[in-house]
Amino acid sequence: xxxxxxxxxxxxxxxxxxxxxxxxxxxxxxxxxxxxxxxxxxxxxxxxxxxxxxxxxxxxxxxxxxxxxxxxxxx
Amino acid sequence: xxxxxxxxxxxxxxxxxxxxxxxxxxxxxxxxxxxxxxxxxxxxxxxxxxxxxxxxxxxxxxxxxxxxxxxxxxxxxxxxxxxxxxxxxxxxxxxxxxxxxxxxxxxxxxxxxxxxxxxxxxxxxxxxxxxxxxxxxxxxxxxxxxxxxxxxxxxxxxxxxxxxxxxxxxxxxxxxxxxxxxxxxxxxxxxxxxxxxxxxxxxxxxxxxxxxxxxxxxxxxxxxxxxxxxxxxxxxxxxxxxxxxxxxxxxxxxxxxxx
Numbered sequence: 001x002x003x004x005x006x007x008x009x010x011x012x013x014x015x016x017x018x019x020x021x022x023x024x025x026x027x028x029x030x031x032x033x034x035x036x037x038x039x040x041x042x043x044x045x046x047x048x049x050x051x052x053x054x055x056x057x058x059x060x061x062x063x064x065x066x067x068x069x070x071x072x073x074x075x
Numbered sequence: 076x077x078x079x080x081x082x083x084x085x086x087x088x089x090x091x092x093x094x095x096x097x098x099x100x101x102x103x104x105x106x107x108x109x110x111x112x113x114x115x116x117x118x119x120x121x122x123x124x125x126x127x128x129x130x131x132x133x134x135x136x137x138x139x140x141x142x143x144x145x146x147x148x149x150x151x152x153x154x155x156x157x158x159x160x161x162x163x164x165x166x167x168x169x170x171x172x173x174x175x176x177x178x179x180x181x182x183x184x185x186x187x188x189x190x191x192x193x194x195x196x197x198x199x200x201x202x203x204x205x206x207x208x209x210x211x212x213x214x215x216x217x218x219x220x221x222x223x224x225x226x227x228x229x230x231x232x233x234x235x236x237x238x239x240x241x242x243x244x245x246x247x248x249x250x251x252x253x254x255x256x257x258x259x260x261x262x263x264x265x266x267x268x269x270x271x272x273x274x275x276x277x278x279x280x281x282x283x284x285x286x287x288x289x290x291x292x293x294x295x296x297x298x299x300x301x302x303x304x305x306x307x308x309x310x311x312x313x314x315x316x317x318x319x320x321x322x323x324x325x326x327x328x329x330x331x332x333x334x
Contacts, residue, residue, distance in 0.1 A: 050157050054324075057317040061257045064264035 012073030019066030026059040093274055096191070114193040118179035125175055147171050150319070158323040166326060169210075174319040177203070177262070181311035184270060185304050192311070194266045197259070204259035207322050212251075215329030228329065254325060258318060265314050269307045276300040 034052040038045045098107035129143030150171045155163045180199065184192035193199055215224040229246045230239065279296040283289055 054320060061261040065260050067264050067268060068260060
């Protein structure tokens with residue numbers, strides 16, 4: 001009885017899954033450090049928040065390129 | 076084409092429309108109009124409204140002029156002053172138009188009845204990324220001259236000469252190839268993923284409505300759908316903001332005279 005089989009779609013999904021590990025850790029670390037910065041110096045919170053969003057956009061782009069690779073690798 | 080599910084006599088579009096809306100006007104010509112093109116037109120009209128409404132020159136703004144002025148002030152303070160400083164204020168009209176066009180294209184994802192972001196088709200982010208690429212390169216060439224611009228962008232200050240053969244190709248790829256590509260993919264993939272997420276939970280909720288005892292699980296996708304609609308409103312605004320902020324940062328890095 002065939003329980004599992006390696007197909008194109010399966011490999012593409014696995015690719016995206018592994019590719020989302022890095023950005024997950026990256027965004028978590030980035031937001032944690034920015035929360036710490038905002039707690040240390042509340043009057044700089046606006047600038048820290050803007051830079052945080054900028055950094056999140058850069059890191060999230062890598063995860064989303066992986067999402068696009070999933071659609072390319074599927075059929 | 077799978078026929079769409081229905082609930083209370085409302086019909087969802089078929090699932091294949093996630094990637095392929097049919098053309099319903101001017102078919103077989105390059106000017107075919109489908110639902111996504113109608114969303115473009117609506118976003119263009121809404122963006123022009125902001126510029127037109129702000130044209131009254133009352134000294135104490137009220138009503139529509141107040142709204143237009145506060146929108147432009149948001150772009151000026153939140154985007155331009157953060158990245159370019161006061162010398163970037165001459166870029167304010169272009170960045171305001173870009174921000175509001177992308178925001179109105181994105182926000183149609185959550186408006187009932189339309190529920191299709193125009194930026195979920197790669198054509199619009201591709202065009203915007205190429206436009207931004209031309210803008211920051213031409214701004215840099217006007218500011219530094221062609222050879223000076225290449226030197227300014229490819230050779231970072233304080234690098235020893237021996238490392239230049241490694242640094243220059245990396246900087247070339249990073250400045251001229253990766254920047255527009257990442258702008259395009261960030262905007263497109265965020266909106267496409269959000270659209271697919273909303274479609275998945277909406278279809279699941281609609282399908283559970285008509286089952287006999289599976290309807291016990293109906294509140295779960297319903298609450299997930301409500302949460303994701305709120306999340307997508309945030310993502311629409313955030314992606315427009317990040318696109319415009321990165322455009323301002325690239326223009327600033329191309330025209331700055333720091334070293």
